[in-house]
Amino acid sequence: MEAVMGVVGPVLIGVVFVVGCSFIPEPGRQRFSAVMVAGAGAVYISGGGMGWWELAFTAAVTGCAYLGLGDYRWLGVGWLLHTCWDVVHHVKGAPIIPHVADSSLGCAICDPVIALWLLRGAPTLGRKGE
DSSP, X not given: OHHHHXXXXXXXXXXXXXXXXXXXXXXXXXXXXXHHHHHHHTTTTTXXXXXXXXXXXXXXXXXXXXXXXXXXXXXXXXXXXHHHHHHHHHHHTOOSSTTOTTHXXXXXXXXXXXXXXXXXXXXXXXXXXX
């Protein structure tokens, strides 16, 4: 049961994030999404254990966030990059939340949910015709 919740919980977090964001009117939705992926790109910078690679990764995701101000697909790419970085940190044993061993794994499960929505252009959810 714990293993199931280790997957279901992060997926639900991603779904809640997407649903919540879909209620933000444009252009605020795209701007907010860019800020969120840029912030996610920097979360490991002070303790991820990858040295200078942390800075390079942060720069790459920040670039995606900037390009994402004009095209949602770049924001999706940024979240997919973050997914890969989460996996690296999980395998290395340097989780996003130091006292929660599987936090990077959970993040790696949650992030693609957000990325898929962004890659589809971040449509508004729950309204007919949209």
